[in-house]
Amino acid sequence: MALTVDNISKNFGGVYAVREVSLECQRGEILGLIGPNGAGKTTLMNLITGVSPSDSGTVMLDGKRLNRLSPRKRAYAGVARTFQNIRLFEHLTVRQNVEVAFTSSEFHRARQASRITIDRLLDQMDLLEMADRPAPNLPYGYQRRLEIARALALAPDYLLLDEPAAGMNRLESTALIDSVRFIRDEHGCGIIVIDHDLRFIMNVCERIAVLHMGELIALGTPEEMRNDPRVIEVYIGAQDNNGEAATPAPRPSPSDGETTVERPT
Amino acid sequence: MDSGRPRRRLWHVEGARTLRSVRGATIIAAFAVGIGLLIMLFGEPYQVRLAVAAYINLILVLGLQIFMGNANVANLAHPGFMGLGAYLTSIFAVPLVIKKTLIPNAPFGLGEVQLGVVSSFVAAVSITGIIAALTGLVLVRLSGIAATILTLAILVIIHGVFVHWVDLFRGTQAFYGIPKVAGIETMMIATALVILVARLFKDSRIGVQLRASATNMLAAEAMGVNIRALRLIAWVLGGVVCGIAGALYAYYLGTVNARAFYFHAAFLTLAMHILGGMRSVTGAVVGVALISVAMELIRHLESGPVILGAQLPDLFGLGSLMLGVIIVLVMCLRSDGLMGGLELDEVLDRHWKRWRRGG
Numbered sequence: 001m002a003l004t005v006d007n008i009s010k011n012f013g014g015v016y017a018v019r020e021v022s023l024e025c026q027r028g029e030i031l032g033l034i035g036p037n038g039a040g041k042t043t044l045m046n047l048i049t050g051v052s053p054s055d056s057g058t059v060m061l062d063g064k065r066l067n068r069l070s071p072r073k074r075a076y077a078g079v080a081r082t083f084q085n086i087r088l089f090e091h092l093t094v095r096q097n098v099e100v101a102f103t104s105s106e107f108h109r110a111r112q113a114s115r116i117t118i119d120r121l122l123d124q125m126d127l128l129e130m131a132d133r134p135a136p137n138l139p140y141g142y143q144r145r146l147e148i149a150r151a152l153a154l155a156p157d158y159l160l161l162d163e164p165a166a167g168m169n170r171l172e173s174t175a176l177i178d179s180v181r182f183i184r185d186e187h188g189c190g191i192i193v194i195d196h197d198l199r200f201i202m203n204v205c206e207r208i209a210v211l212h213m214g215e216l217i218a219l220g221t222p223e224e225m226r227n228d229p230r231v232i233e234v235y236i237g238a239q240d241n242n243g244e245a246a247t248p249a250p251r252p253s254p255s256d257g258e259t260t261v262e263r264p265t
Numbered sequence: 266m267d268s269g270r271p272r273r274r275l276w277h278v279e280g281a282r283t284l285r286s287v288r289g290a291t292i293i294a295a296f297a298v299g300i301g302l303l304i305m306l307f308g309e310p311y312q313v314r315l316a317v318a319a320y321i322n323l324i325l326v327l328g329l330q331i332f333m334g335n336a337n338v339a340n341l342a343h344p345g346f347m348g349l350g351a352y353l354t355s356i357f358a359v360p361l362v363i364k365k366t367l368i369p370n371a372p373f374g375l376g377e378v379q380l381g382v383v384s385s386f387v388a389a390v391s392i393t394g395i396i397a398a399l400t401g402l403v404l405v406r407l408s409g410i411a412a413t414i415l416t417l418a419i420l421v422i423i424h425g426v427f428v429h430w431v432d433l434f435r436g437t438q439a440f441y442g443i444p445k446v447a448g449i450e451t452m453m454i455a456t457a458l459v460i461l462v463a464r465l466f467k468d469s470r471i472g473v474q475l476r477a478s479a480t481n482m483l484a485a486e487a488m489g490v491n492i493r494a495l496r497l498i499a500w501v502l503g504g505v506v507c508g509i510a511g512a513l514y515a516y517y518l519g520t521v522n523a524r525a526f527y528f529h530a531a532f533l534t535l536a537m538h539i540l541g542g543m544r545s546v547t548g549a550v551v552g553v554a555l556i557s558v559a560m561e562l563i564r565h566l567e568s569g570p571v572i573l574g575a576q577l578p579d580l581f582g583l584g585s586l587m588l589g590v591i592i593v594l595v596m597c598l599r600s601d602g603l604m605g606g607l608e609l610d611e612v613l614d615r616h617w618k619r620w621r622r623g624g
Contacts, residue, residue: 072487076489080487083487089485090480092473096477100488150488
């Protein structure tokens with residue numbers, strides 16, 4: 001029972017965004033994905049969710065090949081995600097945002113009927129009180145939590161979080177650590193999480209994969225990653241001993257993965 | 266049936282929510298029908314005729330709202346579907362004697378067929394729905410500008426068929442002899458029902474998912490929304506409502522001409538839709554009411570009236586100019602329209618709450 005990426009590659013105009021990456025996330029595992037800007041983290045997430053097609057390699061979900069499926073069918077198959085640049089449904093309320101995912105997949109994701117209700121999801125993400133407010137009116141941190149609640153409404157087997165702690169203060173990101181752990185325990189899904197906030201990643205993940213220039217350069221426990229010379233060289237270089245980034249975490253630039261696959265609506 | 270798996274309930278809306286939608290629709294319909302009742306009671310006969318025209322336009326705009334307002338794809342084909350509803354109703358309902366002189370060479374043996382008023386209506390609206398479904402199968406494969414251009418092409422094609430298929434539609438000559446069975450009462454009832462349909466659709470699961478896809482297509486796909494299927498449903502339902510507008514038009518005027526279902530109608534109703542606010546059913550009512558009144562005032566101005574003893578010059582074309590100006594102004598100043606996506610009941614509830622809280 002795992003989400004497996006095997007030897008996957010993607011290049012944009014001759015430049016490899018992701019190159020021959022193989023990775024596996026077990027159900028019930030929290031896997032971190034880190035790397036400097038432009039390392040290919042979001043591109044990898046887009047390849048897994050089908051937002052952009054891969055050039056080569058396979059994506060398998062519990063032994064089922066996902067390669068040819070559309071993002072919608074991959075959602076039905078059990079992969080849900082959040083977006084780095086928040087993509088809520090603007091004109092809808094908080095509850096309706098969750099409802100869209102909940103109802104669209106109801107037929108395909110039979111489990112959710114017994115296990116999940118919209119109110120429970122909102123409650124778990126501390127959104128119940130603001131359920132009837134328009135989604136864009138939420139504070140930033142809550143918008144990120146709503147993205148997670150919405151993804152969970154698909155009753156996913158694997159949840160992909162693209163920078164869930166971005167823009168959160170220390171208090172909020174600490175609360176998010178508990179939430180992510182709770183989601184894993186409650187919903188039993190495998191979670192892949194991308195973030196630049198190393199304190200958050202080191203605390204929440206059981207294993208961490210490090211991407212650099214589209215290639216997977218290291219994979220292991222947070223402790224191993226902290227001491228891995230290759231990782232220190234390319235990414236954590238300017239860091240002190242207790243896992244805190246000495247320099248502020250770089251923010252996503254407009255050239256980062258997701259924006260390159262923007263589609264007209 | 267395999268247990269454990271929930272049945273697909275796309276149309277399902279929970280009881281309390283359905284009730285809210287019905288309540289909202291009732292308030293909007295009361296507003297729309299109330300204006301008509303006042304005109305019926307106190308208005309001159311020509312004002313009643315204007316009200317009937319406004320109701321037909323309102324049903325057409327509601328047909329537009331069901332697709333365009335929820336899916337956020339600009340649509341220009343709606344007068345074409347209205348025309349289909351009107352012509353098909355005429356073809357079925359015109360008495361055989363008149364039909365022999367109108368379309369002596371009618372294909373499919375239609376020259377020998379005469380249906381009752383209700384059957385003609387049902388048949389015409391059903392066929393319009395089928396044609397909408399066929400065009401929709403192509404339309405939902407496109408998005409953005411390509412989709413809008415396709416709707417334009419659909420309008421031109423339908424108009425071309427009206428004008429050139431002389432054996433069936435009489436070309437540019439008018440189709441007449443249709444029983445004039447619809448009055449302002451029929452229009453008010455039909456309008457109320459269509460408002461209910463539009464509001465229930467908007468609040469249904471399909472409506473909510475469709476509106477989600479309209480604001481963020483990428484996220485909607487990732488959340489499992491089947492955008493094409495939902496757009497097709499909205500397109501067909503919208504087409505059917507436009508067909509109803511056409512059928513009522515034929516039953517009111519008793520005569521039908523292809524010119525009424527072309528660009529002028531498209532832009533007039535589009536301006537109404539945009540002014541009121543595309544995302545709101547109430548917006549359709551507001552837009553139609555305001556522009557109908559304004560167009561009538563302008564019609565007086567166009568013919569150079571005498572105001573305070575001063576003879577104003579003729580200003581023909583002022584109406585079309587104003588429609589253009591309205592579209593430009595709304596797009597620049599308030600692209601969400603006057604209602605901005607809100608419904609009348611929501612506005613009233615908000616004021617009621619504020620009044621109770623703070624006096």
